[in-house]
Amino acid sequence: MSQIATFKVPTINNEPMRAYAPGSKDREGLEAALAKIAASGPYDIPAIVNGKEIRSGDKQPQVMPHDHKTVLANYHAATPETVSAAIDGALAIREAWEDLPWSDKASIFLKAADLVAGKYRFDIMAATMLGQGKNAWQAEIDAAAELADFLRFSVKFVEELYQQQPSRNSDGVWNRTEFRPLEGFVLAVTPFNFTAIGGNLVGAPAIVGNVVVWKPAPAATYSSYLVYKIFEEAGMPAGVIQFVPGSPPDIVKQCIDHKDFAGLHFTGSTHVFRKLWKDIAANLDIYRGYPRIVGETGGKNFHLYHPSADIKSGVVQAIRAAFEYSGQKCSALSRVYVPRSLWEGGFQEELVKQAGSITIGPCTEFEHFTGPVIGRPSYDRITSIIEKAKAAGGEVIVGGKGDDSKGFFVEPTVIVTKDPKSISMTEEIFGPVMTVYVYEDAEYDQTLKLIDTTTEYGLTGAIFGSDTLALAKTSRALRNAAGNFYINDKCTGAVVGQQPFGGARASGTNDKSGSISIFYRFISARSIKTNFIDPTAFEYPSNLV
CATH class of the missing domain: 3.40.605.10 (Aldehyde Dehydrogenase; Chain A, domain 1)
Incomplete structure (x- = not known):
């Protein structure tokens, strides 16, 4: 092999995103x-x-x-x-x-x-x-x-x-x-x-x-x-x-x-x-x-909301993390932990309003936020888990239905459960299904342990809040629960060269x-x-x- 010089590669930057606005x-x-x-x-x-x-x-x-x-x-x-x-x-x-x-x-x-x-x-x-x-x-x-x-x-x-x-x-x-x-x-x-x-x-x-x-x-x-x-x-x-x-x-x-x-x-x-x-x-x-x-x-990724979290931005981040590409990302949000003070103080209302407004449709219609799931096995598995979650006592407050007549479409679905270890909180779904567990504000420390031990996965997770001491404590407590951990940002969207991606445990x-x-x-x-x-x-x- 002949090498007659030492070369320096060009400066590398991330590829700029394009917006695809109408008329562009x-x-x-x-x-x-x-x-x-x-x-x-x-x-x-x-x-x-x-x-x-x-x-x-x-x-x-x-x-x-x-x-x-x-x-x-x-x-x-x-x-x-x-x-x-x-x-x-x-x-x-x-x-x-x-x-x-x-x-x-x-x-x-x-x-x-x-x-x-x-x-x-x-x-x-x-x-x-x-x-x-x-x-x-x-x-x-x-x-x-x-x-x-x-x-x-x-x-x-x-x-x-x-x-x-x-x-x-x-x-x-x-x-x-x-x-x-x-x-x-x-x-x-x-x-x-x-x-x-x-x-x-x-x-x-x-x-x-x-x-x-x-x-x-x-x-x-x-x-x-x-x-x-x-x-x-x-x-x-x-x-x-x-x-x-x-x-x-x-x-x-x-x-x-x-x-x-x-x-x-x-x-x-x-x-x-x-x-x-x-x-x-x-x-x-x-x-x-x-x-x-x-x-x-796989992953069973989480968002944890501290009582000091902002409701509106927290809901937006949850919707993007759970429902972009119909949840078919290994990093997609699947389980959500919200304190009762936030849930009853507007989080539930905002989540239902925003998630309920999502439209789904074919990729050729640009206005839709999300589209189909990949195929028949995925469609059947996702709709089956939704039904099992309902049978186990979960309450569907948004979506919950599918339509496979032309394409494999599943509605963005939000389930509220009283059992933090129910099927939709523990089993990977790989679809547009978010399950919410409402915890008591005084049980924050117990909730941290719950998040860390509920599933076998350890891929992505996020904490939302404005209490600096609480954020630092949470980051330490959940050190092994996610290979990619986000603070006041959704649990999806790792960028090459910025957030190296991967998880441990079963992930x-x-x-x-x-x-x-x-x-x-x-x-x-x-x-x-x-x-x-x-x-x-x-x-x-x-x-x-």
């Missing part, structure tokens, strides 16, 4: 992309192995969640032979990709970010809206801004990582560290709910020299395919990323049963992640080493995407020592008499 050029561009993509479907999506398209003929549909009779894309499910070819091809290019100078890898990611933010911004947003049910704002913060941020900040963080070198050198010695990729291939299993997460789960291992087999979520196949094509246009060599849509259990099993499996980058359910961890552990004897397992899973390995930390998980460091002084005798001074 951005609104016009996005509407045109929506019309174009809708009219041109259904798309035929192949597996892509070593840069070549492979069509198995086993076509599986990706439907539009707001109009489930309309197919956005049909993807060709990868066969076992295709997956084997993908693994073999990735391993074949591994050495060349590892040896490619860092500056060339960085250029690919920076170009990909510019393609996302510019040339393909509206297309990838429209694909995310039509395929994954997001409205314009949710698609903007995900498929445009966050994806561009992940790509650019990856370059920044890896540059900083490579600059970390031993701080001391003894006389006549030069110490240095190189950050090798893992020995084998990484499997990336990506979710439906964030196009940006798909790009990052693939990109984070790749930028530090790993080769990646990508198993995209079936409900996000089309947008994932566009991300792959953007990497390709940016100059990613064929084979570094292998795109293999299809049956998640079958593809994942084939990958983790391979002796060269070196790492898992996963976002999805806690149940699935735990099973994969066990399956990987059972295979330890066949691997070259210990695979890296990186996962971000994942807390490796903090959006920061330098995640890249340590996909490198294997080698310490190198060069000695400049030849010894002349084997004895040490302590051996002399």
Whole structure:
């Protein structure tokens, strides 16, 4: 590998958000992309192995969640032979990709970010809206801004990582560290709910020299395919990323049963992640080493309101956290703790008024605050939990109904419970359901313990109030209850480079995407020592008499 200069990457900043106001050029561009993509479907999506398209003929549909009779894309499910070819091809290019100078890898990611933010911004947003049910704002913060941020900040963080070198050198010695990729291939299993997460789960291992087999979520196949094509246009060599849509259990099993499996980058359910961890552990004897397992899973996220909290802003934050994208974020608000003084002093009235005014509808109608849930299994699960919560004594004060006649729509729902450990307070729902528990003002300390112990999760949470001592006390008491903790702000909306994201307990390995930390998980460091002084005798001074 030839490296004849030390390069400095451009200054990296977060991608500016666009508003898509009526009559704006951005609104016009996005509407045109929506019309174009809708009219041109259904798309035929192949597996892509070593840069070549492979069509198995086993076509599986990706439907539009707001109009489930309309197919956005049909993807060709990868066969076992295709997956084997993908693994073999990735391993074949591994050495060349590892040896490619860092500056060339960085250029690919920076170009990909510019393609996302510019040339393909509206297309990838429209694909995310039509395929994954997001409205314009949710698609903007995900498929445009966050994806561009992940790509650019990856370059920044890896540059900083490579600059970390031993701080001391003894006389006549030069110490240095190189950050090798893992020995084998990484499997990336990506979710439906964030196009940006798909790009990052693939990109984070790749930028530090790993080769990646990508198993995209079936409900996000089309947008994932566009991300792959953007990497390709940016100059990613064929084979570094292998795109293999299809049956998640079958593809994942084939990958983790391979002796060269070196790492898992996963976002999805806690149940699935735990099973994969066990399956990987059972295979330890066949691997070259210990695979890296990186996962971000479920959450049962909370807002706690201190009696000193402001009611109106607190309600606004709760509505945004619980109902944006129909609650289909791992960070979405699910359980709310409100003191009786606030609840009876206007919080309940304000919550019912504002939540009751939310409209839901298809992504093509820009006025709606939220839209459909992703598909039939989600719809059935969410509506079932609402009914179980009602049967257990929960009172639905907003919403509670669904309509699956055309799309998978569930009303933004607010449940009030007298049981802080009821089903809708403990079980992850992944839908537009907020459950409120009203606590007595004098029982604040007990409520802190309740929040910390009610669920097995530890992803996000927030405290609202103006009492500085109470805020500090709460932050300490809930230190382990959330990997991302917010003070007077909603529990969603982590920004790359600003709030590194991830949780512990049953919520994942807390490796903090959006920061330098995640890249340590996909490198294997080698310490190198060069000695400049030849010894002349084997004895040490302590051996002399």
